[in-house]
Amino acid sequence: MVNKKESFEEALKRLETLVEQMESGELSLEAMITHFEEGSALVERCSKQLTEVEQKIEKLVKRGDSLERAPFDAEA
Amino acid sequence: MLEQGLGELWVSGELSRVTLHTSGHWYFTLKDPQAAVSCAMFARENASVDFVPEEGMKVELLGRASLYEASGRYQLIVSEMEASGRGDLQKQFEALKAKLAAEGLFDEMRKKPLPKVPQRIGLVTSSTGAAVRDLVEVLTRRFPHLEILLAPVPVQGEGSARRIAAAIEYLNQRQELDLLIVGRGGGSLEDLWAFNEEVVARAITASELPVISAVGHEIDFTIADFVADVRAPTPSAAAELAVPEEADLTRMLGAEQRRLVAALRDMMQRLQIRFERLADHPVFREPAQAVKLYRQDVKQLKRQLAVVLVEAQRARAERVSQAGLRGGHTLERSLQQMQQRVDEAGLRLRHGCDVQRRDRRRRMEHVERQLVLLNPLAVLSRGYSLTMRGDGSVMRSVAEAKVGEAITTQLEDGQMISSVKEFKNRAGEEDG
Numbered sequence: 001m002v003n004k005k006e007s008f009e010e011a012l013k014r015l016e017t018l019v020e021q022m023e024s025g026e027l028s029l030e031a032m033i034t035h036f037e038e039g040s041a042l043v044e045r046c047s048k049q050l051t052e053v054e055q056k057i058e059k060l061v062k063r064g065d066s067l068e069r070a071p072f073d074a075e076a
Numbered sequence: 077m078l079e080q081g082l083g084e085l086w087v088s089g090e091l092s093r094v095t096l097h098t099s100g101h102w103y104f105t106l107k108d109p110q111a112a113v114s115c116a117m118f119a120r121e122n123a124s125v126d127f128v129p130e131e132g133m134k135v136e137l138l139g140r141a142s143l144y145e146a147s148g149r150y151q152l153i154v155s156e157m158e159a160s161g162r163g164d165l166q167k168q169f170e171a172l173k174a175k176l177a178a179e180g181l182f183d184e185m186r187k188k189p190l191p192k193v194p195q196r197i198g199l200v201t202s203s204t205g206a207a208v209r210d211l212v213e214v215l216t217r218r219f220p221h222l223e224i225l226l227a228p229v230p231v232q233g234e235g236s237a238r239r240i241a242a243a244i245e246y247l248n249q250r251q252e253l254d255l256l257i258v259g260r261g262g263g264s265l266e267d268l269w270a271f272n273e274e275v276v277a278r279a280i281t282a283s284e285l286p287v288i289s290a291v292g293h294e295i296d297f298t299i300a301d302f303v304a305d306v307r308a309p310t311p312s313a314a315a316e317l318a319v320p321e322e323a324d325l326t327r328m329l330g331a332e333q334r335r336l337v338a339a340l341r342d343m344m345q346r347l348q349i350r351f352e353r354l355a356d357h358p359v360f361r362e363p364a365q366a367v368k369l370y371r372q373d374v375k376q377l378k379r380q381l382a383v384v385l386v387e388a389q390r391a392r393a394e395r396v397s398q399a400g401l402r403g404g405h406t407l408e409r410s411l412q413q414m415q416q417r418v419d420e421a422g423l424r425l426r427h428g429c430d431v432q433r434r435d436r437r438r439r440m441e442h443v444e445r446q447l448v449l450l451n452p453l454a455v456l457s458r459g460y461s462l463t464m465r466g467d468g469s470v471m472r473s474v475a476e477a478k479v480g481e482a483i484t485t486q487l488e489d490g491q492m493i494s495s496v497k498e499f500k501n502r503a504g505e506e507d508g
Contacts, residue, residue, distance in 0.1 A: 008193055008195070009191060009192050009193060012192070012193070015332050015336075016332065018336070019332055019335045019336055019339060022335075022336065022339035022340065022343075023335065023339045025342070025343065025346075027343070029343065029347060032339075032340060032343050033340075036336060036337075036339075036340045039332070039333075039336040040333070040336065043329055043332060043333045043336070046329050047326070047329055049195075050193075050221055050322065050325060050326065050329075051221060052221075053195050053196075053221045053222070053223060055216060055220055055221060055222060055223070056223045056224070057212060057216070057223075057224045057226070058223075058224070058225050058226065059203055059225070059226035059227070059228055060225065060226065060227050060228065060246075061228075067227075067246065069225070072203070072212075072224075072226050
């Protein structure tokens with residue numbers, strides 16, 4: 001899914017931006033805290049996204065007129 | 077006769093019974109559906125052939141007929157050998173490459189960046205063979221949490237190019253993938269040919285998803301490689317280009333998280349230090365001291381205010397005098413005089429009072445002393461006494477006394493009552 005891919009990479013990019021801004025030391029305490037909260041949420045989301053996708057190897061097979069997914073065994 | 081009559085000629089057919097003799101000479105049979113002819117290609121000639129002749133290979137030969145006397149049969153002495161159609165393929169390749177390049181399809185500008193962290197990858201390759209095994213193995217080793225969807229296609233032979241192109245289009249339509257890898261394992265130019273066909277190049281160009289091409293070996297370049305967003309030298313290399321090491325990614329996330337926490341902690345520390353410095357300020361530490369300071373300020377202000385007021389008054393007075401108002405002076409003088417009189421009167425009054433008071437006190441003391449002297453009772457303390465008759469009158473002469481009369485003697489601390497026995501006057505005469 002294109003959206004999900006973008007969201008992961010954007011999350012990563014956003015996280016880097018947040019950290020850089022925080023490290024610049026130019027944020028107010030309020031901004032610091034909202035940045036921290038957002039960053040922590042992003043870390044959690046990214047970590048979750050990395051692990052929640054199950055490894056799945058499938059191939060498309062023709063069934064009648066349409067293609068369907070079927071498990072793929074590399075040795076076959 | 078035949079040798080002279082036929083001269084050199086081009087013939088085409090399929091190789092069989094190929095013998096590559098240790099002498100360097102090649103011996104084989106060229107055949108087509110109708111006929112077969114024995115051929116010999118000597119080492120001097122075959123050195124310029126850039127491929128190794130194999131059984132079943134279609135070739136075109138330039139040679140001349142010659143009688144092999146040992147068998148009494150004619151054979152073809154070959155001076156040049158070309159693989160059938162190869163020249164055509166090369167020409168087609170160059171032509172298509174030039175055409176697509178002219179369209180700008182190889183421009184770096186057109187190339188899509190690969191997703192850093194693809195989670196679903198589509199493979200367009202044969203479902204059998206080394207390529208798909210290598211791809212799956214490397215992909216899943218580097219990034220265990222990955223979805224792989226294989227679109228199995230024939231990668232060589234009639235119609236394979238159209239199937240490859242259709243698969244690329246189809247995987248794009250499914251809209252569930254992040255990246256495509258299109259390719260196959262190594263093979264001859266003919267084997268790889270599908271990836272040199274325009275239909276495949278067009279499909280790759282039209283792909284919304286980024287495409288990594290992975291065709292053959294390091295040295296093989298196909299049109300697909302030129303139009304793909306990234307060309308990988310081999311399928312394994314394609315897998316490495318496609319996904320990051322998940323462990324690296326996890327480490328990176330952890331590092332970002334640590335930076336996040338460190339940045340916040342730094343700020344809190346800085347704020348803490350600033351706060352403590354402020355809290356340490358005398359205003360907060362010793363409020364009383366601070367108030368004192370303020371009070372001093374107020375005093376100072378008061379003084380300044382007074383100065384200002386005096387100054388203002390002086391200025392006003394000056395203005396009055398400057399106005400030349402004699403009356404001002406007069407008034408001032410008369411006021412001064414009046415003040416003086418009041419002062420003098422006050423002094424006198426006070427002086428008078430003092431004199432009077434002193435005088436009165438002196439007189440009072442005098443009276444007091446007199447009173448003390450006059451007090452009849454006062455002498456009694458010195459041992460004198462008073463003698464009174466019964467009616468309380470004080471007796472001053474013995475002549476007043478009668479024998480047997482009761483008299484009262486007053487001493488300092490009390491009275492005695494006694495009766496007169498006799499009395500004598502000063503001359504010693506006895507009365508009575």
